[in-house]
Amino acid sequence: MDFFEVINKRRSIRKFKPTPVARENIIKILDAANWAPSALNLQPWEFLVVTGDKKNLLGNNYGKIVDNYTKDWDEAPDKAFMPRREFMQFAQIYGGAPVIIIVLVAAHADPVYQKALLESASAAMENMLLAATALGLGGCWMTGPLEGETYLRDVLEISSDREIVAITPIGYPEVIPNPRPRLDPALTQKVRWLS
Template sequence: MEVFEAIHARRAVRKYLPDPVPKLEILRILDAANWAPSAMNRQQWEFVVVTSRDTIREMGENYRAIVEEFTRNWDPSPLRGSLSREEFIRYAESYGNAPVVIVILTDAADSDDLRKANLESASAAMENLLLAATARGFGTCWMTGPLRGEKTLRRILSIPDTKEIVAVTPLGFPAGDPAIQPRLDPELMQKVRWVG
């Protein structure tokens, strides 16, 4: 798939088929992530690949509690696509039934500058991951909501304090086509300022 096609085809997928993702496909997608640019070429991202149903369920219980709390007084919002609150809670508790969940880590930093560089580099890797997955026919959903339950997430996945959790994504074959979330300013009239 050509890169512009992948960029336009990518969606936040919140419902998955239970079919497993072959390990070679996961590695191919993570290789694309690993080819991201990084500040000072430190390539300091790491990927935790979760395929255990029990572990994904445990992560889902943690995330569901967060979503329940977070959406208690929440008006319908484009943040969760076209899902109702109940559907969103169901997504949270099972990560949409995805057979794989990937957690992206970076080195913990002791200065704001380094932290910013680490997060930006790992985010570049994350976007590569999402686009590569799309190109191979898989769905993903960039998520930082689960980080609200960081302490429990760290315990479940044995993530040490030397690592910062950047984001989480399910990975699997999409069950259906999620609604397209329209772009703000698609004609780029407000978002672009030309100088020169």
């Protein structure tokens, strides 16, 4: 797949086939993440690859978060990017993905330095999602589960000197959503040319 085709085909996948993902493909995805640009070339990211019982524990907890978050969606359906019941099903099993990857960085007291670490890890996360797409896999950049950060730290044994940046399920897409329209697709409002 051509690079720009990969970018245009990447979607937030929320429903996965139960097909296992080969370890070699997970390594390829993580290698792509590891080649991301980073501030001062610190390459500060770390990755947790979660499967099996631990993955199920994460789903149970995220299901509770989503249940609370969406409790009034029946009264305010305009908030819903997907029906509440579908969102709940996704959360409880991370869409049925066989693998979940969590991106971490070191926690730093200096907010400027911390911002650089988070931005670097975000570049790694994007590389990961593009690599998954190129391999016929899918993911979904998620921060919602971080509402249960204390639980995540306990179950995954993440020390307080690490910050959790984002989470993505990884698997073969069962449903690939249509592309969502780009805001300002002609880039007439988001871009200013200066000279």
